[in-house]
Amino acid sequence: xxxxxxxxxxxxxxxxxxxxxxxxxxxxxxxxxxxxxxxxxxxxxxxxxxxxxxxxxxxxxxxxxxxxxxxxxxxxxxxxxxxxxxxxxxxxxxxxxxxxxxxxxxxxxxxxxxxxxxxxxxxxxxxxxxxxxxxxxxxxxxxxxxxxxxxxxxxxxxxxxxxxxxxxxxxxxxxxxxxxxxxxxxxxxxxxxxxxxxxxxxxxxxxxxxxxxxxxxxxxxxxxxxxxxxxxxxxxxxxxxxxxxxxxxxxxxxxxxxxxxxxxxxxxxxxxxxxxxxxxxxxxxxxxxxxxxxxxxxxxxxxxxxxxxxxxxxxxxxxxxxxxxxxxxxxxxxxxxxxxxxxxxxxxxxxxxxxxxxxxxxxxxxxxxxxxxxxxxxxxxxxxxxxxxxxxxxxxxxxxxxxxxxxxxxxxxxxxxxxxxxxxxxxxxxxxxxxxxxxxxxxxxxxxxxxxxxxxxxxxxxxxxxxxxxxxxxxxxxxxxxxxxxxxxxxxxxxxxxxxxxxxxxxxxxxxxxxxxxxxxxxxxxxxxxxxxxxxxxxxxxxxxxxxxxxxxxxxxxxxxxxxxxxxxxxxxxxxxxxxxxxxxxxxxxxxxxxxxxxxxxxxxxxxxxxxxxxxxxxxxxxxxxxxxxxxxxxxxxxxxxxxxxxxxxxxxxxxxxx
Amino acid sequence: xxxxxxxxxxxxxxxxxxxxxxxxxxxxxxxxxxxxxxxxxxxxxxxxxxxxxxxxxxxxxxxxxxxxxxxxxxxxxxxxxxxxxxxxxxxxxxxxxxxxxxxxxxxxxxxxxxxxxxxxxxxxxxxxxxxxxxxxxxxxxxxxxxxxxxxxxxxxxxxxxxxxxxxxxxxxxxxxxxxxxxxxxxxxxxxxxxxxxxxxxxxxxxxxxxxxxxxxxxxxxxxxxxxxxxxxxxxxxxxxxxxxxxxxxxxxxxxxxxxxxxxxxxxxxxxxxxxxxxxxxxxxxxxx
Numbered sequence: 001x002x003x004x005x006x007x008x009x010x011x012x013x014x015x016x017x018x019x020x021x022x023x024x025x026x027x028x029x030x031x032x033x034x035x036x037x038x039x040x041x042x043x044x045x046x047x048x049x050x051x052x053x054x055x056x057x058x059x060x061x062x063x064x065x066x067x068x069x070x071x072x073x074x075x076x077x078x079x080x081x082x083x084x085x086x087x088x089x090x091x092x093x094x095x096x097x098x099x100x101x102x103x104x105x106x107x108x109x110x111x112x113x114x115x116x117x118x119x120x121x122x123x124x125x126x127x128x129x130x131x132x133x134x135x136x137x138x139x140x141x142x143x144x145x146x147x148x149x150x151x152x153x154x155x156x157x158x159x160x161x162x163x164x165x166x167x168x169x170x171x172x173x174x175x176x177x178x179x180x181x182x183x184x185x186x187x188x189x190x191x192x193x194x195x196x197x198x199x200x201x202x203x204x205x206x207x208x209x210x211x212x213x214x215x216x217x218x219x220x221x222x223x224x225x226x227x228x229x230x231x232x233x234x235x236x237x238x239x240x241x242x243x244x245x246x247x248x249x250x251x252x253x254x255x256x257x258x259x260x261x262x263x264x265x266x267x268x269x270x271x272x273x274x275x276x277x278x279x280x281x282x283x284x285x286x287x288x289x290x291x292x293x294x295x296x297x298x299x300x301x302x303x304x305x306x307x308x309x310x311x312x313x314x315x316x317x318x319x320x321x322x323x324x325x326x327x328x329x330x331x332x333x334x335x336x337x338x339x340x341x342x343x344x345x346x347x348x349x350x351x352x353x354x355x356x357x358x359x360x361x362x363x364x365x366x367x368x369x370x371x372x373x374x375x376x377x378x379x380x381x382x383x384x385x386x387x388x389x390x391x392x393x394x395x396x397x398x399x400x401x402x403x404x405x406x407x408x409x410x411x412x413x414x415x416x417x418x419x420x421x422x423x424x425x426x427x428x429x430x431x432x433x434x435x436x437x438x439x440x441x442x443x444x445x446x447x448x449x450x451x452x453x454x455x456x457x458x459x460x461x462x463x464x465x466x467x468x469x470x471x472x473x474x475x476x477x478x479x480x481x482x483x484x485x486x487x488x489x490x491x492x493x494x495x496x497x498x499x500x501x502x503x504x505x506x507x508x509x510x511x512x513x514x515x516x517x518x519x520x521x522x523x524x525x526x527x528x529x530x531x532x533x534x535x536x537x538x539x540x541x542x543x544x545x546x547x548x549x550x551x552x553x554x555x556x557x558x559x560x561x562x563x564x565x566x567x568x569x570x571x572x573x574x575x576x577x578x579x580x581x582x583x584x585x586x587x588x589x590x591x592x593x594x595x596x597x598x599x600x601x602x603x604x605x606x607x608x609x610x611x612x613x614x615x616x617x618x619x620x621x622x623x624x625x626x627x628x629x630x631x632x633x634x635x636x637x638x639x640x641x642x643x644x645x646x647x648x649x650x651x652x653x654x655x656x657x658x659x
Numbered sequence: 660x661x662x663x664x665x666x667x668x669x670x671x672x673x674x675x676x677x678x679x680x681x682x683x684x685x686x687x688x689x690x691x692x693x694x695x696x697x698x699x700x701x702x703x704x705x706x707x708x709x710x711x712x713x714x715x716x717x718x719x720x721x722x723x724x725x726x727x728x729x730x731x732x733x734x735x736x737x738x739x740x741x742x743x744x745x746x747x748x749x750x751x752x753x754x755x756x757x758x759x760x761x762x763x764x765x766x767x768x769x770x771x772x773x774x775x776x777x778x779x780x781x782x783x784x785x786x787x788x789x790x791x792x793x794x795x796x797x798x799x800x801x802x803x804x805x806x807x808x809x810x811x812x813x814x815x816x817x818x819x820x821x822x823x824x825x826x827x828x829x830x831x832x833x834x835x836x837x838x839x840x841x842x843x844x845x846x847x848x849x850x851x852x853x854x855x856x857x858x859x860x861x862x863x864x865x866x867x868x869x870x871x872x873x874x875x876x877x878x879x880x881x882x883x884x885x886x887x888x889x890x891x892x893x894x895x896x897x898x899x900x901x902x903x904x905x906x907x908x909x910x911x912x913x914x915x916x917x918x919x920x921x922x923x924x925x926x927x928x929x930x931x932x933x934x935x936x937x938x939x940x941x942x943x944x945x946x947x
Contacts, residue, residue, distance in 0.1 A: 033753045035760075093936055100939070102694045102752040103894075107935040109696075109760075110883050114928040117880065121921035236879070240760050247757070288772035288875075295764030299741065302750075302758055 007153045009266065014157075014164040015222045016261040020245050021164075021254055022214030025171045027243070028251030028312070029180065030207040031187025033101060035239055036091065036108035037215060039115055040084040042234040044216025045223035046126050047083030049135045051076040052224065059134060063127040073138040077220045084216015085209045092205040112236045120231040131230020138224050160221050164258075167214050172254055174210070176315075177522035178514045178529055181501065183207065184252070185509045188498040195460055195492075196510045196576060197484035206519050237291065241265050244298045250308025252500075259310060264294065316554045317504045317537055408436030410472075411580050411611040412457065412488070417466035419452050426452045428635035429466060434580070439602055439612045441626030441643075443619070445656060448632040450615045451493055454582050457613070458490035459483045470580070485512060487579035491586060493615075497565045497572075499558030503549060506557045506568050507540040508533070510576040536575070543571050547601070563590040570598065574605070581605075583614040587621055599625040619643070631655065664793035666916040667909065672800045673884075674908025675807035676866050680881075681888040681900035682814055683858030687734075689831040689895030690851040693742050694752065696759040699882035700766035701737075701856065702863030703875055705730040707770050709864045710779055719781045719868065726860040734856025735849060737762060743848075771875035780872040803865050810858065811901055817854075818897060827851055831895055880924055884911065887931035893941020902943065906930075 019041055026032040050067030058068070071079070094107045120129045137156075174180050186193040186203055194200050223229045241264060249260020272286050301308065412434040419427040427449040434440045442450050455461035457468055459480035468476045470488050478486075489510075498506050508514075514536060515521045516529025544550045547567050552560060557568050570586055583602075587595035595618070602612055603625055616622055622629055623643045631638040631646060633655035639646055646652045684698050708729050709722030745758055786798020796804075818824035826847045829837040838844045866881060867873045888907045892899020907927050915923035934941060 033757075094932075100752065102756045103890075103935060103939055105753060105756050106694065106696075106886060107932060110886060110928060110931055113879060113883055114924065117924060118922070121919070237764065240764060243757060243760075282775045284776035285772050288768040288776070291764045291768035292772065295761040295768070298761035298764075299758055302754060302761075303745070306754075 003150055004153070007150070007157050009270070010157045011160050011221075011225055012269070013262055013266045014160040015218045016242075016245070016265045017258040018164045018167045018218035018221075019215050019242055020249070020257040020261040021167050021171050022211035022218070023242050024246045024249075024251065024254055024257035025174065025214070026207050026211040028246055028253070028257065029171075029175050029187065030183040030203065031101075031190070032204050032207050032211075033105045034091070034108050034208065034211070035105050035236070035243075036112040036115075037211070037242060038234045038236065038239040039112050040088055040212040040215035041219035041222075042115075042119075042229075042231075043087040043212075044080035044084040044219030045229040045234075046132070046219075047216065048076040048080040048220030048223050049132045049229055050126075051079045052136045052138070053132065053134070063130065063132060063134075064124050065127050065132060066125060070136075076138070076224065077217060080220025080223075081213045081217040084219065085213035087216070088208040088212030089205070091208050091212075092201065109236060109239075112239060116231050116235060127230075129231060131228060131232070133228040135223055135227045135229065137227060156225060160225075163217065163221065167217070168254055168258065171210075171214070173525065174519070174522045175254065177526075178508070178516035178533060179518055179522035181315075181505055181509050182517055184501060185498045185506075188500055189496055191460065192492060192496040192498070193509075194480045195458055195484055195490050196572070197481050197489075197512055199481050240298070241294055244294050244301075246308075247306075248297060248301050248308055250310035250312065252312030253308065253310045256308050256310035256312075260308070263309075264297070268294070312500065314554070314556070315502060315505060317502065317508070408438065408611075410434070411436045411470070412613065413469040414453070414457065415467040415469065417453065417456055417468065418464045419449070419456055419461065420464045425635050427456065430632070430635070430637050431466075432630055432637055432640060434611055434613050436611050437606050437609055438628065439606045439614060439626050441622045441629035442613060442615045442632065443617070443622060443629060444632035444638070447634075448655075449635040450632055451584055453632070454490060454584050454613070454615060458488065458582050460490065484576065484578075487577070488582070489573045489576045489578035489580070490582035491569050491573050491584055493584040493588070495562065495565045495569075497557035497560070497568050499556065501557060502554045503544065503557050503560070503568055504537065504540050504553045506572050507543060507575045508536045510572045511536040511539075512576055540571075540575060543574060547571055563594055566590050567594070567598070579611065581610060581612045583612060583616075585615050585617060587616060587618060595621060596624070661793055662916045663913065665795055666913045668794040668796050668800075669915075670909035670912035672796070672803055672869055672908075673912050674905045675804040676862060676869050677884055677888050677908045678807050678901050678904035679810050679858055679865065680862035680885045681892075681904045682811065682897050683855040683862060684885050685889045685892070685895055685900040686814070686827070686851060686858075686897055687855040688889070689897075690827050691738065691742070691848050692752070692834075693738070693746070694756050694759065694894075695742070695762075696756060696882065697737070697762035697766055698859055698885065699878035700763045700770075701730050701733060701859045702866060702881075703873070703878045704733065704766055704770055705860035705863035706867035706873060706877075707774050707779075707875070708860075709867065710774075710781060713781045713783070714779075719783045719864070722781075723861065723864045726864045727857045728860070730860025730863065731853045731856040734852045734859060738852045739849070767875055767879075774875060776874060778872040778874045778877075781868060783868070799868060803869060806861070806865060810861070814897055823847070823850060883924060883931070884908075884927050887927040887934075890931055890934045890939070890941055893943045894939075896941060896943045899941050899943035903941075 019037075022040070023034070023037050026034050026037070050065055051069055051071045053065065053068045054070050055068035056064045091108060091111075094104045119126050122128060123130075126132060139152075175183070182193065182198050183203055185196075186198060186200055190200055219229075245260035245264035246257050247260070248264055249258070250256025268290050272290055275286060410433045413432075415431050416429040417427060417431070418425060418429050430449075430453055442453070444450050452461065456463045459468075459475070459478060459482070463476060466476070467474055470483065470486065475483055475486070475488070480490075484490075498509065501509060511517075511532075514529060514532045516524075516526075516533060521529055541550070541553070544553055547570075549564060549567060549571075552564065557565065560568065566586055566589065570583070573581055573583075587598060590598065599621055602614070606612055614626060616626070627642055628640055629643055629646060630640045631652050638655055639649055639652050641649075680698070680702065684695070687698070688694055705726030709719055709726045712722035712725055713719045741758060741762065742755060745755055750758075783799070785800075786802070789796050789798070789801065816824075818828060826837070826842045826844075827850075829840065829842055830844050830847045830851075834844050837847075863878070866878065870877060884907055888903035889900050891903035891906060892901070907930065910926045910930070911923045914926045918925075
């Protein structure tokens, strides 16, 4: 094999692999579908070029461009990465609004098409259509590799592959951290991630910039090697090629992204090289057919193997103490829990290990077993949330006091809350309070506005007018994720599990204040967040056993039955250690025996000081567990009281009969 | 001043072509819920079919009819073979957009593979030139505008006064509810693909007539104009698309009188991004 050929192949492969890694981090891991991705690579290419080139009057001024700073080697490449990241920043604007994913994607695609058009037509900026050429190759002048022929090129190849490997380690570090789990949660269901305290805009911006910087660096490396760069090299369709590579390789799997880069952009180029060039063929036939083949591959893969050649790896989380016990014993525990669940576990001992008044939300679910890592002290978790500054916090002090319904302090208050949908008042100036330690029910016929009300309380839906007071603070203007971080957590009426996260991951994903659940924390590495993670996993394990789902700990949530998914959702909400839980029909579609069990658990939680507002249709459930109960009909609060009182009231009965 | 008035003439012609395409695109999206980015590629397929006929000495207006028929059939086929199976499986809107981009590559470069990468033009006269108050328009341009007006009126009548139009609007508003009310939504959707595919073929051919010369990738940028018109009026809103087409068509051509013609599409681009960022439901769309 020709050495030049091999060098070219390796450099192109490494550059494409880097770009695919950046795209995979955005698209495969975080669900940010960026059809303008190629712009970042283009920006990096141009940045490296104008940083390294001499002023455009050199070489007889045959090309014109900005810059021309003649900077020494590492700077053009650093500039390329920076340019890619900076160009990505304004793109966050499109994701800032609650834009349908496909609309945002269209916006990015259009941006790519038109930026290309602009650069093509405006010559003074980056030499227009003709593009830049004679771009200096780094360190070439120093002749430091000139001992043997091609030694410079081989050095360049090794350097490129090394940088590609660095990029791989970088994205893997992010993806395999708690922050990466949040990114994947956002990908699977962004509205739910929002309601669990994930800052979507911040995560999307971070991913746009990260992917952009990687793509920019890849562009810089490529341009420095081929020494030219023109708009024809970064048409919008190039983005589609990279998407094809990631989809075919395996979206969400970084090794898959590298494989895809080798198969699609590199592979296609190489295979067509071996098609005998006949003079009878039209000149454009082979390249055109290449594009057709890429289109076909995209559709065929999305249909037949959407997970790609190398599917996203399942993150099997072992409990931190598993290594100490032998696996058989561990399995035994799970079996026992599962068996006890189905048969005859006494309903009275729902919270055997709970010690009301013993501090704390955080230790609430911890099994008292020596040798296990202790869960974090409650203060460390609660104290890191904004909620700690609110009145009426003091976890542990009033926890055990929630004995009498209707006597506790007000946790949540709606004041004249109204929501209009195109002139229809779905919720019409609703005012009521939820007191601490109660399980307040919310009932009403279909279309009464219960779910809308719940969404406004949680911040998933903005209120048209009125106020939401939480722990005495006006939170009406706060987005859902901020309210969640203050301990106001909701569940959804429809199944809302993160499908491609395991059950354990679903649970752990909602834990607040994990040190690894930030970009910087993720970069700091495993040692930095390990203890937080272990504590969270321990709590998840305990909760799974308590609810009898231990045997499904490492099953993808999307593979569970409907009732199990509801359980996962409730457990996930509990993992967030909410002060106030908003449950939207948690028992819908759940086996009645299981529903009663959930009800008992909820009552136990309320006894420990949690406050719950629950929408539910099943009146028997309300009879048994909820006190007080608020009745809504046609957007208004009709009545409030115990179920017994409500049954005696004519208008309530009528509302149900009519509704 | 005369440049300005003349540019209004160009703007009206562009708006006419754009209106046909944008109304087709927005109806397609509204009723079927597929953001079919392959619309531009199917347009160019129609344009080349008309060229195929035209290059054998047949009038381009007959080619236009062929383009309408074939694009209609192709659209129905793409929907039933590709989009509907994906939708049935519960694929996300974004997956469908990626699929439609794949379709774009297949159709656009399939056309290029057959037709070659060289720009072509129809053999046709441009007709007598008419002049009125500074507006200079050729007979062909007037015909294009007349076609657009007739099409818009036709769409209006269809949506307002026919049972099919009502069924289409009902399906667009709430597919499940429409089905429960006894509307055969499957049939409505197939019919919509046929109709909007026909509009697509029509738009592709008049686009090619208006452009003079074209190649397989000519509609890449025109698709941006279509999207701008659609999002300006509000996705899924046929009357919004008509308004959007008029605004975008005039804005691009009139701005070309003042800035270099190469940048005239920037206007459309800015409009589209502002609409996406500020009011994705469009001017005529309901606020969320």
